[in-house]
Amino acid sequence: MGRKFVALAIALVGVAVSACAGRMIGGNAAAPGGGTYVLPPLDSDLAITANLPKNTIGEEKPDEGLGMVKSPKWQAEVGGYTQQRYSQVLGFPPGTKITVRNLSKTTEHTLDVVKVISKPPAIFPRNPKLLVGAHGHGKLEAGYASGPIKPGHSVTITLVKSGVYLIGCAFHYHFGMHDVFVVSPHAAPGKQATPPPTSHPTTSPTSRSSYDP
Ligand SMILES: [Cu+2]
Secondary structure (H helix, E strand, C coil): HHHHHHHHHHHHHHHHHHHHHHHHHHCCCCCCCCCCCCCCCCHHHHHHHCCCCCEEEECHHHHCCCCCCECCCCCEEEEEECCCCCCCCEECCCCCCCEEECCCCCCCCCCEEEECCCCCEEEEEECCCCCCCCCCECCCCCEEECCCCCCCEEEEEEEEEEEEEEEEECCCCCCCCCCEEECEEEEEECCCCCCCCCCCCHHHHHHHHCEEE
16 A cells, blocks of 8 residues: 555645646746646636635626525525626725726616615615716715716725625616625625526626726
């Protein structure tokens, strides 16, 4: 058994060494931090696993590509906002300065605070009055409204206060663009939606694999 193990270990070392050699010869083809150096085509697997930059929220209509997801904890279906790849409940610690980026190529969106709640369930009002114009001086609290964010553009918001914020888009609240945004010291993003089956090619992962700095 001992001999076998040694032989296996040597074999593994051999593989590792040749992999390193391959990477050095491959030069810039090496994937950063990864063991493989064969890059997938830009329009497939690579983009599917690509997440948003830290402290960034992406938004677009669920049927533009983000999908909708049910949150058992908040007893609500949410959509249109993500801090990873697909729609999810949002979670950040207080004091964070976040960037809200419109992932759409064609459509303006907003991020408005619909309501502040203290615990589940998250009940989204049927017909809330959501401001189209900007309101609230870049601080997330009751009455905050981002104003229209053009496709590919972004705004910044400072999370000044812990709380549970129901948020929505002033233009597409009735298209499923409403979400739960938790601001608390240990908040984490919720489970992600699965990609919608009708996802249109213009909102394929490729379109958001690149972000402005
Ligand atoms: Cu919208």
